[in-house]
């Protein structure tokens with residue numbers, strides 16, 4: 450296999466007594482966009498800043514094209530960086546903002562204007578080249594920032610929450626555009642975001658961070674379909690919590706034996722545990738003798754979400770199915786549920802889930 454273009458190896462970074470990056474490892478292949486996703490404070494921006502040379506790691510290696518750059522300052526790492534706030538020079542026009550990096554690198558005036566104009570055309574700003582930042586919208590300013598980052602033909606593109614200051618519609622437009630340009634340029638890119646949809650729609654691979662570590666990294670599909678921990682299952686997409694009991698290496702839940710994915714969790718035999726099940730992986734059938742009742746419908750376009758309540762559970766479950774099939778279920782219908790997949794991630798049951806399990810058991814015994 451080809452060597453990765455960018456590699457962070459065993460990176461440790463602390464601020465005082467707080468370890469912010471805890472032996473972090475990741476790589477980005479040439480032409481790949483990797484997103485770091487995670488809750489606030491999990492270490493996403495710090496990872497990007499260590500790669501950029503804006504922060505020094507306490508230990509570990511930063512490799513670009515196989516070379517250790519840990520001792521090089523940011524300006525020698527040849528990186529294009531786009532930050533959340535439009536950090537353009539207010540006294541320079543769009544074209545001069547984009548040409549600035551080339552000026553620093555000693556390119557002549559006509560070369561840099563030509564390159565800046567090409568890039569502004571690529572980001573759709575031909576009409577606005579002579580404008581100053583305060584004459585442009587947020588989305589336009591971020592396009593200029595992207596063109597400016599690309600002007601120096603960087604080794605790596607770093608995007609730190611580049612869309613979070615924009616309104617929803619512009620955000621969607623610009624994320625498609627950034628992805629198109631990143632692919633066309635074939636540039637290794639690290640993007641930091643707390644927006645799950647942004648990560649999933651833009652990235653080749655998503656690394657989900659928690660507490661200074663990458664908890665799981667993989668394609669968006671992989672994370673959604675094969676989460677390896679309760680945190681990933683609940684952070685990426687929606688997961689229903691359904692309580693059951695461990696038997697051997699399986700969890701018995703909703704009358705089905707499921708293989709346990711996260712076997713490393715120290716959950717004892719016969720212990721009560723909670724399966725995390727995606728809404729589209731529950732199959733629902735009309736059954737007057739069953740213990741679930743439909744209480745709500747939500748049309749989401751091609752598919753609908755149906756909410757059901759169990760006779761013995763205070764929590765609700767969400768089941769997603771094609772809208773045409775969802776019409777067959779009305780509020781108040783009694784339904785049975787089963788799970789249409791062979792395995793599950795499990796979590797420790799919380800106090801309410803333990804009570805639900807007791808009520809389920811009592812019902813079984815009293816029958």
Ligand SMILES: Nc1ncnc2c1ncn2[C@@H]1O[C@H](COP(=O)(O)OP(=O)(O)OP(=O)(O)O)[C@@H](O)[C@H]1O
Pocket residue numbers: 464469487488489490491492493494495496643
């Ligand atoms: N210069 C600093 N001095 C002290 N602590 C810092 C510094 N920079 C970051 N931290 C702390 O390091 C932790 C990780 O911060 P970081 O910005 O990497 O998180 P993040 O995942 O990007 O979060 P957010 O989504 O909120 O930006 C946080 O607890 C933060 O308070």
